[in-house]
Each structure stands twice: as C-alpha cells, then as structure tokens.
Amino acid sequence: MKLHEYQSKQIFARYGIPIPKGRVASTAQEAKQIAEELGGKVVIKSQVLVGGRGKAGGIRLAKTPTEAEEVATQILSMEIKGLPVRKVLVDEAANISSEIYLGITNDRAARKPVIMASSAGGVDIEEVAQVSPEKIIKVHVDPLLGLRDYQARDVAAGIDLAREYWKSFISITHGLWKAYTECDATLAEINPLVITAENQLVALDGKMIIDDNALFRHPEFSEMRDLDAEAPSEIEARKYGLSYIKLDGDIGCMVNGAGLAMTTMDIIKLFGGNPANFLDIGGGANADKVAAAFRIILSDPNVRAVLLNVFGGITRCDEVANGIVAAMQEVKPKVPLVVRLVGTNAEEGQEILANAQMITAETLVDAAQKAVAASKGEL
Amino acid sequence: MSILIDKNTRLLVQGITGNEGMFHTRQMVAYGTNVVAGVTPGKGGEWVLDGKIPVFDSVRIAVEATGANTSVIFVPARFATDAIFEAADAGIPLIVCITEGIPVQDMMCVRNYLDQKKCRLVGPNCPGLLSPGQSKVGIIPGDISIPGNVGVVSRSGTLTYEVLYALKLHRIGVSTCIGIGGDPINGTNFIDVLAMFEDDPHTDQVVLIGEIGGSDEEKAAEFIASRMTKPVVGFIAGQTAPPGKRMGHAGAIIEGGSGLAKDKIRALQDAGVKVARHPEEIPALLSTLSMD
Numbered sequence: 088m089k090l091h092e093y094q095s096k097q098i099f100a101r102y103g104i105p106i107p108k109g110r111v112a113s114t115a116q117e118a119k120q121i122a123e124e125l126g127g128k129v130v131i132k133s134q135v136l137v138g139g140r141g142k143a144g145g146i147r148l149a150k151t152p153t154e155a156e157e158v159a160t161q162i163l164s165m166e167i168k169g170l171p172v173r174k175v176l177v178d179e180a181a182n183i184s185s186e187i188y189l190g191i192t193n194d195r196a197a198r199k200p201v202i203m204a205s206s207a208g209g210v211d212i213e214e215v216a217q218v219s220p221e222k223i224i225k226v227h228v229d230p231l232l233g234l235r236d237y238q239a240r241d242v243a244a245g246i247d248l249a250r251e252y253w254k255s256f257i258s259i260t261h262g263l264w265k266a267y268t269e270c271d272a273t274l275a276e277i278n279p280l281v282i283t284a285e286n287q288l289v290a291l292d293g294k295m296i297i298d299d300n301a302l303f304r305h306p307e308f309s310e311m312r313d314l315d316a317e318a319p320s321e322i323e324a325r326k327y328g329l330s331y332i333k334l335d336g337d338i339g340c341m342v343n344g345a346g347l348a349m350t351t352m353d354i355i356k357l358f359g360g361n362p363a364n365f366l367d368i369g370g371g372a373n374a375d376k377v378a379a380a381f382r383i384i385l386s387d388p389n390v391r392a393v394l395l396n397v398f399g400g401i402t403r404c405d406e407v408a409n410g411i412v413a414a415m416q417e418v419k420p421k422v423p424l425v426v427r428l429v430g431t432n433a434e435e436g437q438e439i440l441a442n443a444q445m446i447t448a449e450t451l452v453d454a455a456q457k458a459v460a461a462s463k464g465e466l
Numbered sequence: 467m468s469i470l471i472d473k474n475t476r477l478l479v480q481g482i483t484g485n486e487g488m489f490h491t492r493q494m495v496a497y498g499t500n501v502v503a504g505v506t507p508g509k510g511g512e513w514v515l516d517g518k519i520p521v522f523d524s525v526r527i528a529v530e531a532t533g534a535n536t537s538v539i540f541v542p543a544r545f546a547t548d549a550i551f552e553a554a555d556a557g558i559p560l561i562v563c564i565t566e567g568i569p570v571q572d573m574m575c576v577r578n579y580l581d582q583k584k585c586r587l588v589g590p591n592c593p594g595l596l597s598p599g600q601s602k603v604g605i606i607p608g609d610i611s612i613p614g615n616v617g618v619v620s621r622s623g624t625l626t627y628e629v630l631y632a633l634k635l636h637r638i639g640v641s642t643c644i645g646i647g648g649d650p651i652n653g654t655n656f657i658d659v660l661a662m663f664e665d666d667p668h669t670d671q672v673v674l675i676g677e678i679g680g681s682d683e684e685k686a687a688e689f690i691a692s693r694m695t696k697p698v699v700g701f702i703a704g705q706t707a708p709p710g711k712r713m714g715h716a717g718a719i720i721e722g723g724s725g726l727a728k729d730k731i732r733a734l735q736d737a738g739v740k741v742a743r744h745p746e747e748i749p750a751l752l753s754t755l756s757m758d
Contacts, residue, residue: 193570195650195680195717198577213722230574271569300716301569303544330714334706345648345714346622346677349703353727354744356706365707367714398624398631400607401489430631431607451628451746 088297091134093176094311095293098270099277102262105289109178118159121177122152128180131158133165133172136316138211143167148180170315181289186279187246188212188223189260191267199227200267202238202260206246208279234264255288270308271301320383327379329368336361338462339384339393339422341377343368343402351396354451360459363390370402377407378414385420392461395426396454404428404436412443423461427454468597468642469617469662469669470560470588471536475601478534478558479504480549481541482514482521486564490540490605491515497608499601502532525556536560538594538603543567546590550576554585561653562603563589570716573651580653587653591716593623593645596630606630606643614639616752617663619656620675621648621682621715625703628745629675636749641669648715650679656686664694671697671752674739676730678704679718683730691737697755699748700739702727 090098093111100106108125111134112118122129133145140146145167149155155177165172186209194201205223207215215222224245226238239260243253259280267275274296281291297308314322324331330345334352338360342348345367352362364387368380384393397407407428415424424445428436437447446466448454460466477494481487482504492515495501501519510523522528525537537553539546539562546565553561568590580587588595594604599613605623611630618633618640620626626645633640641663646654656674663669672694676683683702690698705727707713709720720726731741740751 193574193650196685198574198651200571200574216722229578230571231578268571271571273570298570299712300543300567301571304569332708332711332713334708342624344622344624345718346620346625346675346703347628349677349707349713349718350625350628350701350745352706353703357743362706365711365713398627400610400624400627401493401605430610430627451744455744 088299088302088308088312089136089316090295090297090311091136091174091313092132092293093134093174095295096290098266098295099262099290099293102266104259104262104266104277105287106293107178107181107289107291109176111174111176112159113174115156115159115163118175118177119152119156122149122155125177125179129155130178130180131155131162132176132178133162133167134174134176135167135170135172136313137168137170140167145172173315181281181291182284183281184284185282187248187281188215188278189263189280190274190276190278191263191272192274194227197227200230202226202228202234202242204242204246206248212278228264233268234261251286252282252288259288259290266295270295271298271305272296273298320386324366324383327376329366329376329380329383331383332365333387334362334364335389336363337389337391338458339363339387339390341366341368341380341384341393341395343370343397347396347398351394351451351455354455355394355458358452358455358459360455360462363387373406374410374413377410378417381414381418381420385418385422390422392423392425392458393420394454394458395424396451397428399428399430399432399436403432404430405432405439408436408439412439415443423466425454425458425461427451468600469666470642470644471595471597471601471603473600475603476500476502476533476535477603478502478525478528478532478537480525480537480539480553482506482519483509483512484540487540488514491519493608494602497602499603502534503528525552525558529556529558534558536603537562539563539565541565547572547576550587551579554580554583559585561585561587562592562594563587563653564592564594564604565589566591568649570649570651573649577651577653588644589647589652591649592647592652593626595642595644596640597642598640604645606645610634611643612637612639615641615668615670617641617666617669617672618643618675619659619663619672620645621677621717622675622703625745626675629673629701629748632746632749633752636753638749638752641666648677648717650717656682657689660686660689660694664696669696671699671755673748673752674698674700674734676700676702677715677718678702678707678713678720678727679715679725681724684733687733687737687739690734690739698739699751699755700734700741701745701748702730702734702741
C-alpha cells in the first residue's frame with residue numbers, strides 16, 4: 088500500500104526528521120489560507136500516487152497567497168496519469184543549495200534491508216542506478232541488530248557529505264530506519280533531502296510503501312488508503328478475498344492459485360488470445376466466491392468469453408462445480424464459458440456441469456484454444 | 467528415492483488443532499507420513515486423530531517426548547514467525563512453513579536468524595514437500611504423483627500440482643517435489659534444492675518452475691551452467707503479467723524493470739535448460755532428454 092507524500096512526511100516528522108512547514112488542502116481556498124499562514128513563497132504539490140508529478144505540471148511555486156489560490160485551483164482540476172488530484176500539499180518554499188537521495192528498502196537477493204544514498208538527489212533514483220550506479224552507495228543492515236551508528240556514518244562518508252552535516256544526517260538516517268521498521272514499510276524514501284541555503288537538512292519530498300501483509304498490525308493505515316489508485320473492480324475483489332488485476336484483453340480468467348492463474352493468462356496469449364484479467368479465487372471455491380468472481384470479471388465490458396480453470400487438489404472439483412452452477416443461476420453470464428476441472432473428483436464435477444450451458448475442456452491447451460475461439464465468436 | 471523427507475521423517479505439526487492443521491494432518495497420515503506429535507500452546511495433554519497423535523504445549527517438549535525431526539507449520543501469519551523461531555530453537559533440522567501472508571520484515575529477521583542455526587526452512591507461503599510413496603509434508607495432494615526419478619522444484623502451488631499431474635499422465639514419476647513458496651524472502655531457494663537434486667543418486671532429471679519477480683531463476687541458471695550435470699527442464703509463469711502489480715504471490719512482481727519472465731527464460735535457455743512454453747510440454751521435454 089502506497090502512502091501519499093504528505094502522509095509519508097507526517098510520519099517522518101514523528102521520527103524527528105525535519106520537514107518543511109506546510110499542510111494539505113482539498114480546496115483552493117484552504118490552500119490560500121495555508122499560504123497566508125506560512126507567509127512568503129510556497130510550493131503547491133499535487134497528491135497523487137504516481138511518479139512524474141513535476142513533469143506533468145503538478146508541482147508549482149506560488150509567490151503570494153492569491154497566486155497560491157490560482158495555482159491550487161488549476162492543480163486540483165488536473166488528472167495526472169489518469170488519477171484525479173483531490174488534495175494538494177502547500178509547503179513553504181525552501182532555498183535549496185544541494186539535493187541528496189536517502190532511502191531504505193528490502194533487498195530481496197541479500198535478504199536484508201538496504202540503505203541507499205546518493206549525492207545526486209532530486210531525480211529518479213532508478214535512472215541514476217542505470218546511468219551512473221557508482222553515484223549510489225548501499226549499506227546493508229542486519230535486521231536482528233538494527234541500524235548502527237557506524238553504518239549511518241558510512242553512508243554519510245559514502246556520498247561525500249561535508250562533515251558539518253554528519254550529526255544531522257545520522258539523526259535523520261536513524262529516524263528513517265525507525266519509520267521503516269516500525270511502520271513495516273517496504274520502502275521509506277526521502278528524495279530530495281536538501282541542504283538549504285541556511286545550512287539545514289530538510290526532507291522536501293517523501294514516499295512510503297507499506298507491506299500489505301503487515302497491515303493487520305497497523306490499523307492506522309486502513310483509513311489512509313487512497314481508493315483512486317485502484318480500479319473499483321480490484322477494491323470489490325479484495326472484499327471477497329479474491330486476488331484480481333484488470334488487464335486489457337477480452338478473455339476473462341478465473342483460476343485457483345496465483346501461479347496457475349498467471350500460466351492460464353500466458354497460454355491464452357500463446358494461442359493468440361488476450362487475457363482480460365488475473366484472478367485467483369484461492370482455496371475453497373464456494374458458490375459465493377465463484378459468483379463474486381463472475382460478477383467482477385463480467386463487470387469489464389471488454390470480456391467476450393470466460394475461461395474457468397481449476398485444479399482440484401485440496402479443493403474438490405465437485406464442490407467447485409456446484410459453486411459454478413449456483414453462481415451461474417445468480418449471475419446469468421451472457422458470454423460463452425469454457426470450463427476445465429482437473430484433479431480430485433474431476434469426473435463428478437464434470438457430470439454436474441454436463442447439463443449446464445458451457446464448453447468443457449480436458450487439457451490446458453484445449454481450454455486455451457477453446458477460450459480463444461469463443462472470444463472471437465468461432466464457437 | 468528422495469531428498470529432505472522420506473520414510474524416516476518423524477513429523478511434528480505446529481497448529482495441529484486448527485482447521486487447516488487438522489485437515490491436512492489427516493491427509494498426511496492417510497498418505498503414510500509418520501506424524502508423531504502436534505503442538506498447540508494451551509492444549510498440551512490432549513490427543514487428536516482418534517487418540518493417535520499426542521498434542522504438546524511447546525515444540526521443545528514435543529521433540530523431547532517423540533524425537534520429531536521435521537516440523538510443518540499451519541498457524542496464522544501473525545503467529546507464524548514465532549512458530550518458526552520456536553522450532554529452530556528446539557533443534558528441529560527441517561521446518562516447513564505453509565502459512566501465507568507473513569510480513570516481509572519478519573521474514574528477513576527469521577532468515578538472518580536461521581542462517582546462524584543448523585536448520586533448514588522451506589517456505590513460507592508454500593505447499594510443502596512430497597516424496598511419492600514415502601512421505602508427504604504439507605498440502606500437495608498425494609494421489610497426483612507417482613514415485614520416480616524426476617525432481618521437481620517450484621515457487622507455486624496449484625501450478626505445481628498441474629505439472630505433477632501432467633507427469634503422472636505420462637507415467638513419469640517423481641523423487642521429491644518441493645514447493646519453495648511465493649514470498650520474496652524464503653528459507654530455501656532454487657539453488658539449495660538444485661544442489662540437493664544434483665547430489666541425490668535417485669534423481670536423474672529436474673523440473674524447475676519459476677515465475678516473475680526477484681532474480682532466483684537467474685541465479686539458478688548460473689548454478690545449472692556451472693555446477694549441474696543432470697538435465698533441467700524449466701517453465702516460467704507470468705509472461706503476460708503487467709509491471710508493478712503483485713500477481714497473487716507477494717514475491718510475484720516486476721519491479722524497476724527487473725524480474726521479467728523473458729529475462730528468466732533467456733537466462734535458463736543460455737544455461738542449457740529446455741524451457742517449456744506451457745506446462746503440458748514438460749513431459750515431452752523430459753522424454754527427449756532421457757533419449758539423448
């Protein structure tokens with residue numbers, strides 16, 4: 088789960104990381120009022136969960152409160168990469184003398200958290216990593232020991248930070264480490280961390296991603312979720328414990344198991360079709376779950392056929408078949424259905440489906456070919 | 467024969483009195499697995515499965531009483547890391563964690579702790595292991611595979627069953643099938659398992675089933691090219707997966723342009739692995755190998 092810049096920076100501030108004075112606004116009037124309170128120049132920053140806000144014109148300076156109101160009006164009417172701007176952050180403008188990148192993330196291959204820093208801050212760190220990887224220093228942290236002072240010093244020295252800033256930088260690095268661990272983040276990033284003309288270190292922009300698997304111990308984040316960043320069908324799917332991702336094709340997929348669901352999408356493509364979605368119904372495919380899955384798949388107007396592929400292991404195929412029949416009575420799909428049931432009690436399952444209006448398939452290849460043909464109106 | 471589990475496996479089930487734990491214990495016992503004990507804190511002294519399996523309050527007591535040498539974990543995600551630490555501290559050499567949804571920072575702590583211990587973790591978020599005809603630890607359906615000389619290692623669950631079933635239909639048997647799990651941080655990776663298959667006199671060929679996300683398949687390819695004499699057939703799921711989206715498994719995500727299926731397929735092919743376009747091609751690829 089991604090947090091907005093203003094949410095991330097509020098968390099950073101709780102861990103002693105200096106952030107600019109400012110507040111979030113939902114209307115231009117509020118933005119004007121905040122600008123008045125701050126006095127002087129302000130930055131108006133769109134709060135949407137995509138990168139490239141600056142390039143899209145979603146981050147702009149304003150010299151006066153009246154200008155802040157005008158700029159906020161414009162930004163609040165924007166859409167950036169398909170997402171509506173509903174909030175802007177109004178921050179006092181900083182006098183920047185240099186920009187640093189500082190981030191902590193999970194290094195899968197090393198199986199440890201890694202602190203990354205660069206003196207080339209303020210730009211996309213993935214670009215820096217590709218163009219000039221020598222400009223990025225990485226320090227791995229033992230998760231059992233936590234961040235040690237010498238490691239924070241190594242980071243400071245590694246980016247050639249002037250010694251006068253070390254104390255402040257080390258304190259910020261410790262703060263970021265605490266924010267990362269205590270919030271169960273998979274990413275906690277300050278970009279840029281600026282050195283101001285007044286010789287202060289300030290976190291001008293911030294980004295945090297929280298581990299979805301850890302949300303059970305962070306109820307505070309559930310109300311911070313931005314539903315704009317997700318397709319409505321994906322939000323609906325989550326309610327039923329279904330894992331659904333919408334794609335651009337026309338063959339709806341309903342599969343048990345994530346790996347098999349990806350494989351089903353791939354084989355549709357291999358035989359000339361295009362999957363409309365990824366959907367893992369998980370274990371225990373009862374009628375309610377299958378019906379919900381049907382409704383979600385069929386809510387996509389592009390869907391011309393549905394392929395249901397279930398490997399009965401622990402989940403028995405006859406139970407799934409009963410679920411399908413019950414779900415079909417409720418949902419009454421108008422597009423052709425191709426069903427493949429394999430594994431435990433597959434024969435019983437196929438008998439149950441024999442009287443229903445659907446196309447059955449034996450093998451994965453057979454199922455994919457029939458689904459592709461059905462989507463083109465050839466079956 | 468097999469790796470990691472066999473007829474000598476003395477299995478302990480952590481979370482045995484829960485729904486999942488009870489259901490799968492029944493299945494494992496029916497398959498012939500020697501389940502010697504269960505652990506549920508607070509239920510020590512009870513007996514389950516018609517009075518056949520004793521339940522203990524802690525892993526340490528269960529190990530002392532029964533000599534269990536393998537543990538399988540069916541406890542919910544919020545308690546699972548504690549269960550893994552408990553099994554490791556009780557000296558269990560092989561821990562299999564089925565649980566899905568463990569926070570990744572917890573798993574980093576687990577992995578770094580276990581690296582200092584003499585024990586192996588398989589999983590989490592995995593279906594476990596099956597050595598057909600000998601032992602089953604986890605949730606892989608027993609009747610979809612027959613004994614043989616092909617080793618199977620996979621990051622997936624039902625996709626693995628699909629492959630086992632396709633092999634069985636072609637009368638191809640399996641030495642051991644290991645699901646290493648779909649999480650970004652796990653206890654056992656492809657290389658660990660490939661090395662064991664390479665050393666196992668009863669495994670002649672290996673099937674590797676990978677998916678998008680991370681770089682484990684690329685590392686496996688390096689290992690295969692430099693260290694393996696036994697032929698490997700591969701399959702990678704997720705060629706049509708969009709970037710930046712988690713495809714069901716916590717670890718199945720293309721991030722920053724890395725973890726792509728096509729890169730993994732190319733790495734495996736460069737290492738001499740025959741990569742199937744879909745799972746039903748795997749039996750034929752294995753047969754061509756055995757004729758070479």
